[in-house]
Amino acid sequence: MGKIRVVELNEKERKALAEGFRTGKSHAFRKNCQLVLLKSEGRASKEVGGILQINVVTVNSWLDRYEAEGIEGLRVKPGRGRKQVLDPEADKEKVRQAVEKERQRLKQAKLILEQDLGKQFSLKTLKRFLKKVAADTKG
Template sequence: MSRRLRFISLTPDQQPIVNDAYQHGEKRALRRRAHAILLSHKGHTINQIRDILGVKRDTVSTWLSQWEKDGIEGLQDKPREGRPSLLNESELAVLQQLVEEHPHQLPVLHAKFQDKTGKVVSQDTLRRALKKTATVVSGYAAH
């Protein structure tokens, strides 16, 4: 089966944008995608780019399509939803109150939280919740 050769042709305005993303992109994924675009612009085939970057052919093809559709924005990571929080707003408020009453006492905090809310969670879950809500209490921050 013969595949059509496909290359990206960058305009003079696009080249510095892609070069900047490749050299200074905040995330590794963006730098790799920009690298693929630059390689395509220089005449490398999808299979050559696949071999250079060590990714699947479909991945390279997707990156090229994303570039063609949305430009540099198409190469950025898309926001993703994570797992829903185990604690709701009222439980977080209870946790905040308990932290003020029992600072630096995670086992006590853990037991009292479970007594007040009836919710069984691990100490690690409480520690993560405290960190996420920007409550910095010595001894609770995950190391």
């Protein structure tokens, strides 16, 4: 068994991490704050990984980011995850026209859009897009 890596925190850092853990907007950020707090207590990476249900390598990666960038390094950076198939800005008008043309046959509108936009997507994706656009125009 190797040496346990302990993160030394001053009172200000500990307070900021505790606040991030309690009130952070994203679940991932709160979890990462908790990770650093647990490691500062002298716990092993394997134990922290077991508590948070993540891999030991992930625990150590987040620790590296915290040590390099501070608390801001614990936030998930924009651009992660799957990109949208239909862009609300660029595709909104074409979607509106296709749905107006085939108001009663959404499957047909989907086929028209796939040809026009050169993109493949499911009927469910089109319905989700329509809901999102409708919600954006109401609010």
